[in-house]
Amino acid sequence: MEVEDLTSVEWRDTGWLERFGGFHNRQMVLDYFAMSPFWDRQSNNQVLSMQTQFNDLRQADSTEEALRKMTGVEFAVVHEQPPVYVIQKQYRRGPSPNDVTPIATYYITGANVYQSPTVYSVIANRLLTSLFHVNSAFQDAQSMMEYFPAKGYGWKTASALSNAQKQGKGGKAASSQGYLKAQETQEFRGWMEKAIDTSAMRVLQKEATSQTAEGGVTASGKGLDKQGSQMSSQSSQQDLSKTKRQRRKQEDVAAHAKKKKKAAK
Template identity: 40%
Template sequence: MAATPMLPPNLAPGDGNAPAAPPPPGTDMTGICFRDQLWLNTYPLDRNLVFDYFALSPFYDYTCNNEQLRMRSIHPLDISHLSKMTGVEFMLNEVIEPHLFVIRKQKRDGPEKVTPMLTYYVLDGSIYQAPQVCNVFAARVGRTLYHISKAFTTAASRLEKIGHADSENESVSNEPKAAKETIDFKEVKRVDHILASLQRKLPPAPQPPPFPEGYAPPSNAEGEQGPETEQADPKIPLVDPILDQGPSKRQKYT
């Protein structure tokens, strides 16, 4: 294990102007981050040295059992020694070298009885305190309520504007509504389909009434006359005898 400082910064000898003591371990320090670039440039960050790096941060508790093992020149994460002790200790819970190291602070009451307290993680050389689950849920619920309240406020204000604009349009504008509506071709096709289905259900149209006796319909074009028209008597007039055409328009027969 590399030789790194074992005393906290506030206990290191100096010229009398010692830096201020860090916050007491165990308090909420989720808003701060620790990073020592000089140490990272000097030592490799792996599972053997990550605890020495963590001991430099304000998250470290110098009253833990790991510190007692360091003073006895024993690796601070040796579980064979930590399991025989009681009190506060740090354990390396998860490792993804060299990017992520999860360190858990727990209270040991026996070889098999431990109570988790806090969790810290070293992400690419920066040390953070993980928030507790209750704080995460409280933050998420508060954020959700804020966005829901904001959405209802925005919707109410927009509905107010729409209602005000509609009232103004009804009083000022006289344009027909049909001119503003757009044609929906799907709706047109649906109406055509309904009309076609109704037409199929209706009974067939009745036959037209017969023509009066002696009436022959005039032909529209030459050569379109049927066989009955060709065999008709040329002496029979091709006009309706019932209609009075006047003396000047009546055909004379000899």
């Protein structure tokens, strides 16, 4: 049977312990454990408690005897040494004490209830931790070695190790500084591009306004030129008509004077 992994859960109810004054027997330990999220509502303990909640079978010895007559999942206190109590979730096959198969183990220390990790998880965690430290040791040892074509592998000297450490620190610092400089230059480029775009827009706007103004001035100048040419043409026509009239008058006066002379002779 698979059990939900609740090894990271911690549960306690100090109010219950203060109200009852602690654990006086194994049944009170199970009653306290029954309020935790580790309890199985389908267990034989739950079924028996629902059947005997109003009679005298709630005693520890009576409950254990009744559970031995049942088959299925049950909880039992397998170790008690106050303030530590060990509770085992097990599957009962028969009335004998050995006719059980452990499923999971829980323990109460003080007022806190925990799920005990499995042996497999503990060993796997320890192995992973040990392998991590062994790998770190090999990496450190490899960083202290160097290869010579004539001699082969050998250990680096103290000066070479100090230089390598300085270079590593310098490389990290240089990489961080280079990253910061790259960010600064990128931001500066962005600001410069924005400034160039805004100035270009302003120049275009000024050119557009000046072109519109020049267009208006040239249009007005052309209108004035047209008016001036019309006026000049009109004045020239008037002058021509005046000169023609004056010539006609002079010719008339001369002809009249000739006629008078002829008449006098």
